[in-house]
Amino acid sequence: MTLAITPPMCWNSWDCYGTTVTEEEVLANASFMAEHLLPYGWDTVVVDIQWYEPAARAGGYNDAAALELDAFGRQLPAVNRFPSAAGGVGFKNLADKVHGLGLKFGLHIMRGIPRQAVRDGLPVESTDFTADQIADQSSVCDWNTDNFGLDHRHPAAQAYYDSQLRLFAGWGVDFVKADDMLGPYFAAEIAAYQQAISRCGREMALSLSPGRALSLAHLEHLRHNAQMWRVSDDVWDVWEDVEAQFARMARWAPHQRAGAWADADMLPVGRIALRAERGGERLSRLTLDEQRTMMTLWCVSRSPLMLGCDLPSSPPETLPLLTNRHLLEVLNASRNNRELLREGDLVLWTAESTTSEDRFVAVFNTGTADLVRTLPLGDLGLTSGAAGSEASGVHSWRAREAWSGDDAVIGLKDGLPALDVKLPSHSAQLFRFSL
Template identity: 45%
Template sequence: MALTPPMGWNSYNCYGSAVHEDEVKANADYVAQNLKQYGWQYIVVDFLWDFDNPPGSNIGNPFQKRLEDGSYIPWLAMDQFGRLTPNVNKFPSAFGGNGFKPLADYVHSLGLRFGIHVMRGIPRQAVWAKSPIKGTNGITADMVADTNSKCPWMNHMYGLDMTRPGAQEYLNSILNLYASWGVDFIKVDDLSRPYSTAEVEGYRKAIDQCGRAIVFSTSPGATPVDKADNLKRNANMWRMADDFWDEWKAVLQMFNYGQQWEGIGGPGHWPDCDMIQIGKLSKRGPVGQERYSRLTLDEEYSHMTFWTIFRSPLILGGNLPENREQELKLFTNDEVLAVNQHGTDPRQLYKNDNAMVWYSHVPNSKAIYVALFNLDEQQEALSVDFASLGLKGKVAVRDLWEKRDVGTFKKGYKKVINRHGATLLKLTLLN
């Protein structure tokens, strides 16, 4: 799975917990009509699809309240086996026990793939209800929960004690349910900070036994770099950092995270810079007022260029039907997207206070992709020295964002780049 970095859309940055079925379909339609031909394919419903958000509500991270009898309100949509199901007020097609299958079928009918966000562990309300675990003989939710393992920012779940009989069976049961719905992608939250090794491995086993190919994404970060080997064996993508938002300082910080993880990504396993903060954000939360990205256009190019050269998964976070021409242009450059999907072994060449250069290799070729970033507060002329990349002789330079051949050069290439801007080049040795 995920032999190249996954590309798609996620509902979180524009709708928080409050996305509704018609909005998911509208974004899927947009991808099918405008982006699918460029490789974009995943449509992912982010968190709290089991929670009731009335139309127009703005709830970000709702908590449950525990009553005197130990039960919880609001009660999350859940089946008899302690498995959360879509709230039918937000996802009407789930009515009658259909789950996400009708919505997944709709996404699949467009030639796209369907994904969901889930929280690590088992619902606290299932523990209170002593829900039976499917596939076991008499084991109930309270017998497998680790009640000391709690998410610090949402009180819906307990962790699983993977040493207990029935814990793996619970994960198997939810993945079997997701597979029956037609899920192609799961983003499992609260796995990486702290890193929950046993549960990461448990989700991997559950996916492997469910009979469906499902991409496994872990969240959030910062994921410990020393867990890279475990991640490469078990996950397809993992978050390098906490939630990324539309601020230049966050882009700069992501450059640092990228350097920490360089050389680790590859087919089937990708360090993840988080969603792309371009387009209409925060329509109903979760951070700030409804807006188009606060990044300048030059900063958006730097944002897209780094995610591309680093080979991060490309998951769009804005509400796509509200895209303007500038967003569409950033998402539909086939030469740029080829760098993300096919460039090999991305590395940082150098970085200082004013500039940064990354490069990767064009497969089956001596050509090299190079990204130049102006980190300064003013326009600067940035250069790349060909010898530093092992290129000796005449080199043809192509500007990938502009889709034009710049010319032939011998020692290096220099370009004036706007404040906080970037350029992406292809350098081809001619002799």
């Protein structure tokens, strides 16, 4: 069975709570998602980094943190933040509650093995070896001190990952975000992690991060080992982060396919940063037009969608961003998605529906001034549906714009049918063309 037939649609605790999310907050967002977003395809709740750190704080990581580990060096939820984990049951009770809402449950994990397990020489489950024997202490993350990498020349290195994934499977985990995997590219770690998933007895989607300077040279290895992978460092609520994803997704979009998705990263919409890593509590600093542009680019390039806001306290205008059925149809039921044109501040993308003869055209204004253009349909890859109609100035295409719901204005330019567009700064329009 192929996992992630369409791009995953998730909520993730990172943008809002950083390292400090609690069980109560996870369940509040899960309940909101089940009621308001599940009918639109949003179906996975992900607990991000350091759920095993009792003293986790906003704004950074504690060096040499004392982690919650079991006797085999595997991370356990911090009970002061996740009280239902008491008694060593891990995330089982929380995952059961999330599943009871009709949702999937996911978690974040760092590459490798906790330094604390290495220091204490904890045994590797089902082996005669200990953590200090399988760690590669020269392989460290440059932004977090929780783990060492694994030495995959040692047979018990794979056994440690196998043991960790068996534990996660027993909890009911459906989705794993494995971090510090891609920058640099740790091919042996990635393959070992996917092998452990395949042995754990439960289907789990694997997401890889962080994606800095990720090369297309790794495409086949990524497709073989993961369902999604980041193509950049973290995206936050500043226009420069969003704009930078245009070029990245133009490179990756032609290679998107079922079960293997290039990921443009988080969607910092709504109310974020209650206890996060970048600034204080706020509504997204992206304007509503910029948030629509971000959603349009992510969907037309078929990136996975990963919400970062506190859903219950986000403003009313957040929900329509996430429930636009025309936009989500492009995400879930389109093909040949590609950048068609980049000319100054104008960027055009196009895609074809997989359920009809319809075509999609996304028009972006990345500049600081209004953009007014008349775009010949032929330049958008749209030919007339009637023989001889172009010569007579008649066309068969009609179109509707997804964000406004308005019919498009299709006029003539040099005697040929053309689409009239007017876009404010940093805005987007998505047109669905039908014959």
